Structures are given as C-alpha cells and as structure tokens.
Amino acid sequence: MSTMNEAEVRAEVREWLAANWDPDMPLVEWRGRLADSGWGMPQWPKEWYGRGLPMALARVVEEELAAVGAVGVAKSGVRLLAAATILEHGSDLHKKRYLRRILTGEDTWCQFFSEPGSGSDLAGATTRAELKGDFWIVNGQKVWTTSAHHADHGMLLARTDWDAPKHEGLSYFIIDVKQPGVDVQPLRQMNGHASFNQVFFTDAKVPKENLVGRVGEGWKVAMTTLAHERRGADGLPPPPKRGTRIGRIHAEERAEAEKANQPYEWYPQRAGRVDLIIDRAKETGTNKDPVVRQEIAKLMTLAKCAEWTARRARAAQRQGRPQGPEGSLGKLAASHVARACARVHTLMTGTAAMLTGPESPREGIIAEILVSVPAVSIAGGTDEIQRNIIAERVLELPKEPRFDTGPFRNVRRN
Amino acid sequence: MSIANESTSEPKRRIQFAFTDEQEQFRTALRRFLNDRSPTTEVRRLMATETGYDPAVWRQLSDELALPGIHVPEQYGGAGFGMVELGIVMEELGRSLLCAPYFSTAVLAANAILNAGTETQKAALLPDLASGARLATLAIAEPDGDWNPAAIATVAAPAGDGYRLDGVKSYVVDGHIADLLIVAARAPKTSGLEGLALFTLAADASGVKRRQLAAMDPTRKIAQIEFSGAQASLLGNFNDGAKAIERTLDQAVIALANEMAGGAQTMLDSAVNYAKMRVQFGRTIGSFQAIKHKLADLLLEVELAKSAAYHAAQAAAANDPEWPALASLAKAATSETYMHAAAECIQIHGGIGFTWDNDTHLWFKRAKSSEVFLGQPSYHRELLMQRWGV
Ligand SMILES: Cc1cc2nc3c(=O)[nH]c(=O)nc-3n(C[C@H](O)[C@H](O)[C@H](O)COP(=O)(O)OP(=O)(O)OC[C@H]3O[C@@H](n4cnc5c(N)ncnc54)[C@H](O)[C@@H]3O)c2cc1C
Numbered sequence: 129m130s131t132m133n134e135a136e137v138r139a140e141v142r143e144w145l146a147a148n149w150d151p152d153m154p155l156v157e158w159r160g161r162l163a164d165s166g167w168g169m170p171q172w173p174k175e176w177y178g179r180g181l182p183m184a185l186a187r188v189v190e191e192e193l194a195a196v197g198a199v200g201v202a203k204s205g206v207r208l209l210a211a212a213t214i215l216e217h218g219s220d221l222h223k224k225r226y227l228r229r230i231l232t233g234e235d236t237w238c239q240f241f242s243e244p245g246s247g248s249d250l251a252g253a254t255t256r257a258e259l260k261g262d263f264w265i266v267n268g269q270k271v272w273t274t275s276a277h278h279a280d281h282g283m284l285l286a287r288t289d290w291d292a293p294k295h296e297g298l299s300y301f302i303i304d305v306k307q308p309g310v311d312v313q314p315l316r317q318m319n320g321h322a323s324f325n326q327v328f329f330t331d332a333k334v335p336k337e338n339l340v341g342r343v344g345e346g347w348k349v350a351m352t353t354l355a356h357e358r359r360g361a362d363g364l365p366p367p368p369k370r371g372t373r374i375g376r377i378h379a380e381e382r383a384e385a386e387k388a389n390q391p392y393e394w395y396p397q398r399a400g401r402v403d404l405i406i407d408r409a410k411e412t413g414t415n416k417d418p419v420v421r422q423e424i425a426k427l428m429t430l431a432k433c434a435e436w437t438a439r440r441a442r443a444a445q446r447q448g449r450p451q452g453p454e455g456s457l458g459k460l461a462a463s464h465v466a467r468a469c470a471r472v473h474t475l476m477t478g479t480a481a482m483l484t485g486p487e488s489p490r491e492g493i494i495a496e497i498l499v500s501v502p503a504v505s506i507a508g509g510t511d512e513i514q515r516n517i518i519a520e521r522v523l524e525l526p527k528e529p530r531f532d533t534g535p536f537r538n539v540r541r542n
Numbered sequence: 543m544s545i546a547n548e549s550t551s552e553p554k555r556r557i558q559f560a561f562t563d564e565q566e567q568f569r570t571a572l573r574r575f576l577n578d579r580s581p582t583t584e585v586r587r588l589m590a591t592e593t594g595y596d597p598a599v600w601r602q603l604s605d606e607l608a609l610p611g612i613h614v615p616e617q618y619g620g621a622g623f624g625m626v627e628l629g630i631v632m633e634e635l636g637r638s639l640l641c642a643p644y645f646s647t648a649v650l651a652a653n654a655i656l657n658a659g660t661e662t663q664k665a666a667l668l669p670d671l672a673s674g675a676r677l678a679t680l681a682i683a684e685p686d687g688d689w690n691p692a693a694i695a696t697v698a699a700p701a702g703d704g705y706r707l708d709g710v711k712s713y714v715v716d717g718h719i720a721d722l723l724i725v726a727a728r729a730p731k732t733s734g735l736e737g738l739a740l741f742t743l744a745a746d747a748s749g750v751k752r753r754q755l756a757a758m759d760p761t762r763k764i765a766q767i768e769f770s771g772a773q774a775s776l777l778g779n780f781n782d783g784a785k786a787i788e789r790t791l792d793q794a795v796i797a798l799a800n801e802m803a804g805g806a807q808t809m810l811d812s813a814v815n816y817a818k819m820r821v822q823f824g825r826t827i828g829s830f831q832a833i834k835h836k837l838a839d840l841l842l843e844v845e846l847a848k849s850a851a852y853h854a855a856q857a858a859a860a861n862d863p864e865w866p867a868l869a870s871l872a873k874a875a876t877s878e879t880y881m882h883a884a885a886e887c888i889q890i891h892g893g894i895g896f897t898w899d900n901d902t903h904l905w906f907k908r909a910k911s912s913e914v915f916l917g918q919p920s921y922h923r924e925l926l927m928q929r930w931g932v
Binding site: 406409410415418421422424425426428429430432433434436437439440442443444446447449453454457460461464512514515516518519520522523524525526527528529 | 558559560814817818825826828829831834835837838839841842845846847848849850852853871874875920923924926927930932
C-alpha cells in the first residue's frame with residue numbers, strides 16, 4: 129500500500145497529465161499510456177497498471193482526470209469484473225495478455241455463467257470441459273449472456289469433474305468467443321432489445337494455460353467475479369465530466385460508446401430514471417394531485433436513502449472501518465428504487481402509459497422504463513438470492529437446507 | 543414554507559457521511575451507560591410511576607455525560623456540540639428506551655430558547671437546563687393535534703410588563719413534571735404564521751392547570767395544559783416567532799428521527815436473536831425463508847432509515863439550506879420503518895410477542911407514539927414536496 133497523501137497524489141497526477149494528456153491523440157494510444165502510467169486504475173497493484181492506492185485516493189485521481197477533461201481507461205460492460213478476477217486468481221501470463229487490452233478498450237468481455245438449467249444455482253452448471261492434449265474441449269450451452277455477440281473473450285464456468293460434489297467439480301476458464309466452436313445467437317428481451325444471447329459450445333477450444341486458478345477451484349474464482357458484480361450494482365451514476373478542450377479523442381470515444389452501447393440504450397431505463405420523476409410530475413400536472421405527491425415523496429425518500437446508504441458505505445471504507453451491513457444492501461435497494469420508479473412514472477403518465485414508441489411520452493422513455501425495470505431484480509443474482517446472502521452473511525441466520533450433496537452425477541437437476 | 547437558515551451566521555460546510563472517531567467513542571460510552579442504567583426492568587418500573595423517570599439517573603446523565611446540554615453552546619453552560627451529537631444521543635435513547643425528560647428539556651425547550659431567546663434570556667435560562675437542574679418543555683399542539691404552527695389558537699395579549707395567555711395546549715411531553723413551560727401563542731386577532739411567538743412561564747404560575755393524559759405509550763408521558771390569564775414573558779420577539787417555532791420543530795423532528803432509527807435497530811436485533819433461537823419443525827425459525835427474507839428486508843429498511851436520520855442531522859449541523867426538507871424526509875422514513883420493524887418483531891415472536899411480559903410492546907408503543915408525534919409521515923411527505931418546490 130502506498131503512503132501518499134491526497135495532496136501528493138493530486139500534485140503528481142496533475143504533473144503527469146500536464147506532460148501527457150493530449151486530446152488529439154488516438155484513443156487506444158492514450159488509454160495505453162494512461163494504463164502504463166498506473167493512473168488509469170490507481171487502486172490496482174503497482175506491478176499491474178496500478179499504483180497500489182486505496183479506493184479513496186483513486187477517486188481523487190478520477191477527479192483530477194475529469195478536471196482536465198481527460199478520457200479514462202475503458203470501464204464499460206463486464207471488462208472490470210474480468211480484470212478483477214484475473215488480478216486475484218490469474219497467472220502472470222493472463223495478466224500480461226489481457227489486462228492492458230481490457231483497459232485500452234481493444235478487447236470486450238462477457239460472462240458465461242448462467243445456463244438454461246442453472247441460474248441462481250450457478251454451481252449446477254453442466255457445460256463440460258475435458259482436457260485433451262494441450263486444450264480443454266468445451267461442450268454445452270450458456271444463456272442470458274450479455275454482450276456475447278461482440279465479445280472477444282468470455283469468463284467461462286464449466287464442469288470438469290462429475291463425481292466430485294457440485295461446488296468442487298467446476299473450473300474457470302478464459303475462452304475466445306470468436307472461434308468456430310462457439311455459436312452466439314441473440315435473444316430478444318421483453319423490451320424488444322437484444323443485449324443478451326444464448327451461446328452453444330460444440331468442441332470449442334480453450335488452450336490449457338487459460339485455466340484460471342486450479343482445476344476444481346472454479347466456484348471460488350466465480351465468487352470473486354460475483355462479489356465485484358454485486359458491489360458495482362448500487363445504482364450510483366459516475367461522476368460528471370467537466371471537460372476543458374474537446375479534441376479528436378473525444379469524438380473517437382463518443383463513436384466507440386455509441387457503437388458499443390447501441391444494444392444497451394435501455395440500461396439507464398432499467399434503473400427506473402429517478403432523475404426524471406420531478407420533471408414529469410410538473411410536466412404532467414400530477415404534482416397537484418395530493419395522492420401522487422405522496423407517492424413521489426415515498427419514492428424520492430427511498431431513492432435518497434439508497435444513495436446516502438451507498439455513500440455511508442464508501443465513507444466508512446475511506447476511514448478504514450470494517451464494512452458494516454450498509455455495504456451489502458446496494459443491489460437490493462436498487463431493485464426497490466427501480467420498481468417504485470416504474471410504478472410512479474406510469475402513475476403520473478396515466479392512460480398514456482398504454483402507448484410506446486417515439487410518439488409516446490418522452491419519446492418512449494417512459495414505456496421503456498416499465499418494460500426494462502424487471503431486469504434489475506433478476507440480473508446478477510435475483511432479489512431472493514440477495515436476501516439469502518444478506519440474511520446469512522450479515523445477520524448470520526442459518527444457511528439454506530441442502531439437497532444437492534454427494535457426487536454431482538447423482539444430484540437432481542433440470 | 544422553507545425556513546432556510548438566514549438567521550444563523552454559521553457558514554455552510556460539506557455534509558459528512560461518516561461519524562468521526564470521537565463521535566463513535568461518545569456513542570460507545572453512552573451505550574454502556576444506558577445498558578447499565580436503563581435495562582427493560584427499569585423501563586418497566588419507571589413507566590408505571592407517575593413522574594416517569596428516575597431523578598438519580600437524570601442527575602448522573604447530566605453530571606457525568608453532560609447530555610441535556612450536549613448541543614448547547616459552552617457560553618450557556620452546555621457541552622458545545624451540535625445536531626450530530628444530539629442525534630447520537632437520541633439514537634441511543636431510542637435503542638434503550640430510557641425513561642427521562644430528555645426530549646422535552648434538551649431537544650424541545652433548549653432549542654426553542656436557542657432559536658428564539660435574546661442574549662439575556664439565553665444566558666438566564668439555558669445554564670439550568672444544560673446542567674439538568676431544571677426541567678422544561680415546549681407546548682405547541684392543541685387538543686386538535688395539529689402540528690402546523692399556523693393552527694395555533696392560544697392567545698397572548700399584552701398585560702402589565704408581559705403577556706397573559708389564554709388557551710389549551712395538549713400532547714405536551716413531560717408537561718406534568720416540567721418546571722419551566724415554553725408556550726407557542728399568537729397575538730390577538732392574528733392568523734396563519736402572522737403574530738406567532740414563544741412565551742415562558744413557570745409551570746406553577748397561577749392560571750396554569752396541568753393534567754397528565756393517559757398515554758398509549760407509557761414511556762413518553764404527556765399532559766394537557768390549560769392557560770387562563772396566566773402571566774408569561776415573551777421569548778425573543780414577534781417578528782421572528784414563526785421562524786423560531788418552525789426551526790425548533792424541524793430540529794425536534796431530526797432528533798426524533800434519530801431516536802426512531804435507534805428503536806428500529808433494537809426491534810431488528812431482537813427479532814434476529816429470537817429467530818436464531820426458536821425451534822419449530824426441527825429447525826430454527828430463522829432457517830425458514832419467510833422469516834429470513836423478512837429480516838433481510840428489515841435490515842435494508844433500517845439501514846435506509848438510519849441514512850435518512852444521519853443525513854438530516856449532518857445537513858443541519860452543516861447548515862445546508864436543504865436541511866428542513868431533509869428533516870421531513872427523515873421523519874417520514876424513520877416513522878414507517880420503526881413501526882414496520884416493531885410489528886414484524888412481534889410477528890416473528892409469535893404468541894409470546896403478544897404478551898405483556900415480552901418487551902417488544904414497549905418499543906411498539908413508542909414506535910406509534912413517535913409516528914404521530916410532530917406530524918405523521920403523510921404530513922411530512924407533503925411538507926417535503928412543498929420544501930422541494932414540487
Ligand atoms: C438483463 C439480464 C442480463 C444477464 N446477463 C447475464 C450474463 O451476462 N451472464 C450470465 O451468466 N448471466 C446473465 N444473466 C442471468 C442471470 O444471472 C440469471 O437470470 C439469474 O441469476 C436468475 O437465474 P434464472 O434465470 O435461472 O432463474 P432461477 O434461478 O430459475 O430463478 C427463478 C425464481 O426462483 C427464485 N429462486 C431460485 N433459487 C432460490 C432460492 N434459493 N431461494 C429463494 N428463491 C429462489 C428466484 O429468485 C427467481 O424468482 C442475465 C439476466 C438478465 C435478466
């Protein structure tokens with residue numbers, strides 16, 4: 129851990145930015161330079177594109193980048209979950225091969241965890257990987273895989289031992305998505321978009337060295353990925369950017385974002401768009417309806433409390449205190465906020481909630497909120513699973529009874 | 543009807559999201575004291591008495607912990623801390639349900655004097671409240687139970703070198719034991735927020751008739767007080783009267799929100815402990831998802847409510863212009879959570895939860911009395927909307 133203080137960090141980043149930031153540099157080149165300097169992910173270890181700074185100081189660095197309008201390293205999608213998992217469990221080869229290209233935005237990742245027969249119960253995966261010579265040969269099916277249609281690599285959880293108990297027969301791999309044995313088929317969602325896919329593996333190949341962790345340790349490695357996923361789900365928007373000079377790099381960034389985000393344009397809507405609530409109340413005149421006013425106040429209270437709870441968790445972390453219960457609640461809170469938003473938005477919209485598309489309220493945004501919000505309480509672990517986790521880990525209540533012990537071969541499944 | 547703090551000179555600071563180490567230590571010491579002095583056996587003993595508190599414990603918490611003047615500036619005999627520390631005290635009192643005239647003397651009366659009093663009045667009145675030597679309370683609501691100051695009907699007419707009070711106040715916390723009464727009243731022939739001011743008088747003055755009311759929540763004693771031509775002194779002036787009353791109520795609402803957050807935490811802890819212990823169908827009831835998920839939801843609710851209560855206190859301490867709105871937000875959030883936590887705690891206890899011997903009902907009753915005291919959640923939600931300009 130570094131012993132730099134806030135003022136020293138600010139001074140050093142500023143100096144580095146003054147010497148290096150150039151808004152007219154190509155995007156990938158700039159991000160590479162930023163990654164190599166360690167200022168792109170300052171909380172990462174020094175040997176791997178970081179500076180070993182605590183999270184609190186990493187935010188300071190972010191502020192400094194934002195202050196000069198500098199573009200940060202690529203952070204979209206699940207790339208940082210992949211990176212966090214590789215940092216914790218990957219070999220030096222993995223780190224060398226993948227981390228930098230994650231940060232420059234050259235590679236895109238996806239997460240091959242859920243299967244038709246096992247979603248909440250991820251450890252029930254039946255996609256199999258068998259070692260044949262220098263390759264693991266993968267056969268099976270994954271589903272709901274966000275971004276698989278344009279991903280370069282996937283984090284794959286597959287079964288390598290059918291006689292071991294369920295959680296001990298899994299292994300974790302990095303698999304190339306763009307190969308003949310991987311067939312990606314987009315799935316249309318209830319909101320009409322297609323950001324997730326079903327993926328069929330037929331003798332797909334994974335080089336031997338792309339095993340992450342040891343054989344049979346896949347569950348442990350997957351837990352790292354999931355922990356990072358749930359921590360990131362507290363629904364907080366990124367800090368606003370205060371750009372100074374706009375250069376070609378910004379245009380490139382925008383173009384990249386537009387292309388990459390096209391299947392995900394509904395993402396802001398799934399969180400419920402609490403930011404639109406007050407404006408919509410005024411715009412629809414429902415701010416004069418005492419019943420609606422009560423509903424708005426309830427929703428805004430919930431949303432504010434969720435935001436402050438996340439900030440309490442961060443502030444405690446910054447002070448070096450052990451994590452309290454407030455740190456485990458973000459995902460469940462975000463579900464409640466999203467659902468309440470969908471309810472209040474449609475309440476305020478009234479009969480026009482029967483409409484969708486460009487001619488409907490707010491060019492279809494309101495309709496899209498309604499049909500996108502249900503994703504939040506399912507993706508990344510359902511609300512029910514979150515409640516189990518909170519009850520068991522935070523409140524230390526008894527674990528769920530198990531009916532899936534013994535060799536996996538004999539366990540009941542779909 | 544925002545009363546953003548034009549009257550205070552303190553500059554605006556950034557709102558904090560964590561307690562300092564000193565504040566945490568203060569909380570720990572306080573919790574130790576309360577665990578020791580206010581076990582439920584004591585709560586039960588005191589709630590059955592007429593006065594409703596133990597003077598020896600009051601003395602101790604005044605002398606050893608300086609609690610009644612925790613937020614009173616040092617120049618008036620207080621400890622010189624602010625809303626955040628007052629919030630910590632309230633949360634711990636809510637947790638332990640200490641029976642003492644704290645809310646009346648420290649929260650309502652001391653703040654009313656700080657907000658309305660002249661320099662001379664503050665110097666004359668506050669030291670005795672801060673030291674715990676004198677008990678005081680604030681009378682706002684009347685028999686109709688309306689917390690909107692505009693509804694005040696009690697009249698203060700000039701008489702001699704003071705005023706004569708005529709009217710009836712109700713829901714006056716600790717009104718039966720207070721030595722000093724602070725009364726909100728209006729100049730004759732005024733209405734709304736015009737002509738409002740605060741007045742002080744000794745509780746044993748002539749023309750004052752006090753009657754303790756039968757309180758649903760026996761841990762918070764309340765009284766009705768009739769004034770018929772009682773001689774009183776003006777606290778501060780008429781111009782800033784309504785502002786001082788609203789400010790005092792908003793501060794009281796924040797204190798109460800923190801108290802409710804503490805009470806809700808006790809209910810959650812109690813339900814969790816029982817769920818780990820009670821066995822049915824060969825397993826602890828905490829292993830049933832119906833119970834487990836209820837408790838996970840309650841944990842979330844309690845943490846969200848705490849965030850609201852802490853944030854309102856921090857905002858008031860930082861003199862953020864939004865603090866009165868946040869006070870209303872916190873009141874609505876913590877009221878509903880406390881009530882829900884108390885009801886679920888009874889449910890999770892099953893039949894024993896419905897008995898007098900089980901302690902849950904003590905908090906259940908406090909939860910409801912706090913929910914309606916100083917304005918119901920719906921009242922504060924409406925206030926929040928107004929204060930946000932919606
Ligand atoms: C928009 C979206 C994007 C996604 N992206 C990805 C991705 O990129 N990669 C990936 O691998 N997966 C992804 N998923 C899949 C997601 O993780 C799973 O859908 C989720 O974990 C639930 O699994 P399931 O669909 O099999 O439902 P099931 O597990 O069958 O659950 C059905 C119902 O049973 C309940 N249930 C299940 N187990 C329990 C229990 N123990 N206690 C109480 N109730 C229980 C659930 O809460 C739910 O209500 C995505 C899903 C969505 C909606």
